[in-house]
Amino acid sequence: MQLDSFYNLPMEKRLLQQLSQLTEEEQEILKGGVIDKNRYSSGNSFVIDSEKLLKKGRLIEIRPHTRFVHFPKHTHNYVEFVYMVSGETHHILNGTDEITLKAGELLFLNQNATQEILPASEGDVAINFILLPEFFDEALQMIPEGDLLRDFLISTLSPESSFLTYLHFPAADILPVQNLMENMIFTMLNQDSETIINNINKTTMGLLLQTLSVYVSLVNQGTPSQYEQNLLLTVLKYIDAHYKHGTLEAIAEQTKQPTYYISRLLKKHTGKNFKEQLMTRRLQQAAYLLSHTTLTIEDIYTYIGYDNSSYFYRKFKEAYGMSPRDYRLAN
Template structure:
């Protein structure tokens, strides 16, 4: 990795200074509100953010915890020891560790020269990347699908031993650089970079250590069908039409979607439409009213309202960030 990035990530943080000063535990208020050891994305992401990064905190033991987001850890230098779902693994320089929302993780103290970066990612960030991955079935694609499912039966982590794969290293470094420099309007580019990264990783599934057999189940097939339909028919699609196409009772399908993906059909459709609207605002000169219509909203006032709720700013303000 570029030495300038390494130096920036190596700086002793305020949290680490307290640990070196004698604090023997992590500051839980930085990570969680409750006592159930679930690290909360709201503590780490700003309103409207889908992804961010932070250096891994060194010198301290992280007790068992889970996340309510997807975490990807990249080892920039040195190594760290993790216990994931009861299995110990060493993450070495240049390797990647993907954890879904159900993985139970414990981390042993890292030393001064053990530099890792944590990607904090909401599942909807993978929207563009998922499309770029195509239809080929493999462990990585199934894992991404599993990240969208509220089901503990899916494989919960992937450990990529790809330190010698230069394109992967370059793409990770590009993503780290982009997120560290916090340039506005970079979401679409970051999503595309993530898509390219996953496309490359798909060719190295033989380098994966995984916690369990991730053979596709009925639930995964159902999830894929639902996500594919929303991706292709977000403008005019309906739950009733989807149920008819799949041959299921609409009420049964509605409950299944909520159970498997943790959101109802309307919420999934809205996320897809708003992500597409954000893409059009940054990449075209279409008037906001036309963007609203293009993604399936005939009522521009309603579009403005839900866009502001989701992104924390109006469509016009969002366009200026690009």
């Protein structure tokens, strides 16, 4: 294609044409090669090293995802952000979570996520963003406290294990997100100045995250994502095992999540916050003991963690429509 014709193409087609070209690594793989771990990592464990991928002085870099080969399980010592330009890729995260990333979708992974990627075909074009945590300093200031994205960004600053290790955004239909992604990729492909690349893309990333924050409740409306499902299950299991003396602070520390986020997540998907879920489980146990044992009512409410009889009687009647004594007689 002549140069004039190339520049007359819409931006998304120009970018796709640039990004679809076979890399040197892909050419070697098509001749029978495999993933050379030394290209990505220096140690025995497969931890992809930012120093192998980032140019000196840059906080951000992009590279096309390597196609035609199974990319084995690995972690990163940086934040990875995958944008699907065309086609789709299939990811296995943290050993169990399977995600198909389709055109226009985004996947963020922090340093604690493990990732494995199934072979992609020639038309499956994805861009991997390599980001050092300090790149998000400016973006962090643009997102309000209590936001899921802000929680994730904070998790990228900690080397400790975090429950929230990845975020998947099906954002193909969100035009502002697509425009911002095109702008960021275009800058990376056509600028050589580290200062320009770092500063422009810091601002663009902040706008991108703000936009995702606005749309995230619509994108995931009513349906918990995989990490939300895992967190919900963990919290509900904790309540089931620790209903007598369990606390929101204890499960927050266990899962390394803010207390407000856990309670808000429970409320969103179960209709009850942590305190309400704990009380429901206690009353369920009281009902079971009333109908299956001869324990006194005082022994029962003490056993389930209450020391105030009037409070227990009132809450039990609210839940079951009768007093504990009447419930025992009826069952």
